[in-house]
Amino acid sequence: MNNKEKLLKEEILRMSGVNPVKCMRCGKCSGTCPAYDEMEYHPHQFVSMVESGDIEPLLESKSLYRCLTCFACVDRCPRNVEPAKLVEAVRLLAVRKQGANHLKPEDVAAVLDDDTPQQLLVSAFRKYAK
Amino acid sequence: MQRIGVFVCWCGSNIAATVDVKAVAEALKSEPGVVYSADYQYMCSQAGQDLIKEAVKEHNLTGIVVCSCSPRMHEATFRKTAAAAGLNPYMVEIANIREQCSWVHKDIPSGTEKAIILGKAAVAKVNLNTPLTPGESPVTKRALVIGGGIAGIQTALDIADAGFPVDIVEKNPTIGGKMAQLDKTFPTLDCAACILTPKMVDVAQNDKIRIFSYSEVSEIKGFVGNFDVTIRKKARYVKEDVCTGCGLCVEKCPQKKIPNEFNLGMDNRSAIYIPFAQAVPKVATIDAEACTMLKKGKCGLCSKVCTAGAIDYKQQDELISEKYGAIVVATGFNPISMEKFDEYAYSQSKDVITSLEFERLTNAAGPTAGKLLRPSDLKHPHTIVFVQCVGSRCASCAEKGKEYCSKICCMYTAKHAMLTRDKYPDTDVYVFYIDVRTPGKNFDEFYRRAVEEYGVHYIKGMVGKVTPEGDKLKVRASDLLNNKQLNIDADLVVLAAAIEPDKSARPLATMLTASMDTNDFFTEAHPKLRPVESPTAGVFLSGACQGPKDIPETVSQAGAAASKVIGLLAKDKLTGNPCVASSDELMCNGCSSCERVCPYGAISYIDKEFRMPDRTVAIRRVASVNPAVCQGCGACTVACPSGAMDLRGFASGQIMAEVDAICK
Numbered sequence: 001m002n003n004k005e006k007l008l009k010e011e012i013l014r015m016s017g018v019n020p021v022k023c024m025r026c027g028k029c030s031g032t033c034p035a036y037d038e039m040e041y042h043p044h045q046f047v048s049m050v051e052s053g054d055i056e057p058l059l060e061s062k063s064l065y066r067c068l069t070c071f072a073c074v075d076r077c078p079r080n081v082e083p084a085k086l087v088e089a090v091r092l093l094a095v096r097k098q099g100a101n102h103l104k105p106e107d108v109a110a111v112l113d114d115d116t117p118q119q120l121l122v123s124a125f126r127k128y129a130k
Numbered sequence: 131m132q133r134i135g136v137f138v139c140w141c142g143s144n145i146a147a148t149v150d151v152k153a154v155a156e157a158l159k160s161e162p163g164v165v166y167s168a169d170y171q172y173m174c175s176q177a178g179q180d181l182i183k184e185a186v187k188e189h190n191l192t193g194i195v196v197c198s199c200s201p202r203m204h205e206a207t208f209r210k211t212a213a214a215a216g217l218n219p220y221m222v223e224i225a226n227i228r229e230q231c232s233w234v235h236k237d238i239p240s241g242t243e244k245a246i247i248l249g250k251a252a253v254a255k256v257n258l259n260t261p262l263t264p265g266e267s268p269v270t271k272r273a274l275v276i277g278g279g280i281a282g283i284q285t286a287l288d289i290a291d292a293g294f295p296v297d298i299v300e301k302n303p304t305i306g307g308k309m310a311q312l313d314k315t316f317p318t319l320d321c322a323a324c325i326l327t328p329k330m331v332d333v334a335q336n337d338k339i340r341i342f343s344y345s346e347v348s349e350i351k352g353f354v355g356n357f358d359v360t361i362r363k364k365a366r367y368v369k370e371d372v373c374t375g376c377g378l379c380v381e382k383c384p385q386k387k388i389p390n391e392f393n394l395g396m397d398n399r400s401a402i403y404i405p406f407a408q409a410v411p412k413v414a415t416i417d418a419e420a421c422t423m424l425k426k427g428k429c430g431l432c433s434k435v436c437t438a439g440a441i442d443y444k445q446q447d448e449l450i451s452e453k454y455g456a457i458v459v460a461t462g463f464n465p466i467s468m469e470k471f472d473e474y475a476y477s478q479s480k481d482v483i484t485s486l487e488f489e490r491l492t493n494a495a496g497p498t499a500g501k502l503l504r505p506s507d508l509k510h511p512h513t514i515v516f517v518q519c520v521g522s523r524c525a526s527c528a529e530k531g532k533e534y535c536s537k538i539c540c541m542y543t544a545k546h547a548m549l550t551r552d553k554y555p556d557t558d559v560y561v562f563y564i565d566v567r568t569p570g571k572n573f574d575e576f577y578r579r580a581v582e583e584y585g586v587h588y589i590k591g592m593v594g595k596v597t598p599e600g601d602k603l604k605v606r607a608s609d610l611l612n613n614k615q616l617n618i619d620a621d622l623v624v625l626a627a628a629i630e631p632d633k634s635a636r637p638l639a640t641m642l643t644a645s646m647d648t649n650d651f652f653t654e655a656h657p658k659l660r661p662v663e664s665p666t667a668g669v670f671l672s673g674a675c676q677g678p679k680d681i682p683e684t685v686s687q688a689g690a691a692a693s694k695v696i697g698l699l700a701k702d703k704l705t706g707n708p709c710v711a712s713s714d715e716l717m718c719n720g721c722s723s724c725e726r727v728c729p730y731g732a733i734s735y736i737d738k739e740f741r742m743p744d745r746t747v748a749i750r751r752v753a754s755v756n757p758a759v760c761q762g763c764g765a766c767t768v769a770c771p772s773g774a775m776d777l778r779g780f781a782s783g784q785i786m787a788e789v790d791a792i793c794k
Contacts, residue, residue, distance in 0.1 A: 030608035032594025
């Protein structure tokens with residue numbers, strides 16, 4: 001783990017309050033995840049990748065936005081690892097990143113549909129357009 | 131004035147690496163009473179002990195301080211050495227300069243300083259030591275085994291084999307325990323009943339063994355060698371010595387809708403019942419909660435059909451008092467409740483079962499006569515999913531599961547999977563595992579055979595959710611090695627439930643004053659070196675009440691517990707511990723504080739005549755300690771408000787002298 005990875009890992013552990021070494025690699029989180037097939041990295045991989053400092057690929061991955069935050073993994077984890085909180089922390093880190101323009105005005109047309117409330121777009125701009 | 135010899139042990143480098151032993155010996159030379167001081171590499175060796183013996187003779191020593199390891203290790207050794215040299219063994223004190231000093235310090239100056247202080251404290255104590263002589267107590271040559279499963283059966287047989295009488299107390303109507311409910315046993319696949327029932331018959335036929343079935347221990351008093359036990363023999367409304375076990379009453383009983391415990395509620399039994407064909411004693415029992423005659427006073431059919439006249443609706447619970455020299459706890463285990471594991475749908479679907487239920491479903495005497503049929507519609511299941519570690523290794527859910535590994539599940543699941551594939555080759559069998567743990571003779575080979583020869587699909591990963599849908603169970607699980615999520619339409623899901631100690635263990639431990647861990651497993655006197663003894667003298671442990679174990683391990687432990695019991699019962703007298711409480715009658719104010727705190731019931735109050743200074747006689751109520759019962763815990767010495775109670779060998783004056791020496 002290089003220095004940058006170490007700092008990222010510490011940041012995520014601090015934000016999430018999760019201790020990934022408690023994981024016993026049973027995979028129940030991924031077994032229970034309803035968004036599994038949508039994800040490139042699955043809940044159990046989040047835990048082990050954060051533990052080994054492999055966080056850059058997670059920050060880049062669309063998996064972050066596929067997690068429904070349903071907390072099934074948190075509820076069913078036999079070791080109290082709480083993977084969803086870890087996903088949430090990585091997501092926050094990605095969202096808070098300075099200069100990362102996650103939502104450009106020209107992308108709006110593509111994501112717009114009748115069901116999406118305008119309020120959501122406004123808050124998305126506030127959150128993601130930096 | 132004492133003449134004290136100080137002996138400082140190096141313990142190889144264990145002590146000498148962080149304690150300057152020569153400096154310790156030198157520093158203690160000038161302590162009051164010390165006339166001789168030496169150091170040696172291994173004080174516990176024969177040569178080291180000879181050194182002590184010679185010094186006692188040469189310097190006329192009256193007391194000995196050994197600066198060495200914990201008294202738990204070698205106090206007995208050095209007491210024997212002292213006795214061999216003609217000293218009272220209780221004139222020996224150990225200063226623990228290893229576990230509490232050299233092992234915890236990193237540098238020589240601080241280690242040495244502490245060792246000297248600990249040595250000084252021991253010297254200060256020996257200065258006040260007085261010779262003590264242990265008392266003796268007789269041994270009742272009879273053993274009690276609590277629990278009649280394979281552990282209790284084996285222990286009782288082994289004790290009886292040595293010629294001592296044994297009583298087994300079993301709370302169910304028959305002995306046999308969990309093993310009687312199993313179908314086959316791993317790794318050899320012998321039929322459980324075929325190897326268990328001969329032992330049950332041996333117990334029944336052994337004239338040294340009495341079985342108190344349908345009975346519970348209700349009170350335990352006394353101490354090692356002399357336990358007074360009250361056994362409550364519950365009313366079974368059938369005269370045990372008259373009933374022939376013909377089963378006619380069971381057949382004729384009109385009340386047939388009672389869930390059958392033996393088949394885990396998967397079929398029904400009648401209100402009067404014999405648990406299974408090979409039950410010992412083979413005697414019917416009336417379930418008072420279900421019997422119409424006992425509840426409403428109408429029916430009485432069993433009494434009419436019984437040709438032996440064994441039915442007795444007026445039978446009462448009977449209390450039996452008996453004396454025992456030793457008690458063996460063999461209370462066993464139960465699978466934990468699956469009700470709280472909602473994700474596995476145990477409460478929602480009849481086709482989600484536990485492994486013990488699976489045993490009954492495959493057993494010839496079970497609810498399906500040995501045919502593997504799913505409970506909901508009695509159809510043959512084609513896809514069967516086994517889930518391991520349900521509730522085991524579960525740190526998150528104290529109210530749901532257990533933090534420990536239940537140890538037996540990996541092997542019985544491999545057995546179930548293998549036998550299913552063997553008997554029903556048209557089935558698809560999946561086993562979801564976190565780790566496969568199969569240490570044991572021929573165990574891993576057995577598991578590999580399930581995979582390689584029988585084609586069981588072992589998948590690394592846990593099942594996340596089971597959802598009943600139509601007549602299928604949708605199983606969603608992860609396959610960690612292929613990094614895939616699996617969705618399986620299963621017909622039957624079998625949960626390897628964690629095991630926990632039987633609920634009767636906790637109240638029993640309280641009665642025995644035997645210690646338990648946080649999971650309610652009985653603790654051993656030493657986890658490695660005294661694995662079958664409870665720290666409470668005279669109480670021994672057999673089987674799963676001490677921790678999860680399979681049958682081979684249980685039987686070995688049962689034999690080991692029996693050998694410890696035989697060792698105890700073979701003695702005519704037991705030497706007690708002389709370090710017991712004693713009361714200064716002149717100071718005792720008769721307040722009963724000590725009597726109330728004594729966990730062993732060793733203190734009673736007597737009225738005693740005292741000559742007063744004015745030559746009158748007064749009768750005062752004072753505490754009296756039974757030295758045979760007292761375990762020397764010291765609770766009474768703390769409770770005593772007037773300072774009358776003291777512990778021999780650990781008197782308040784001696785303890786204060788130690789504290790003074792440390793604080794000087």
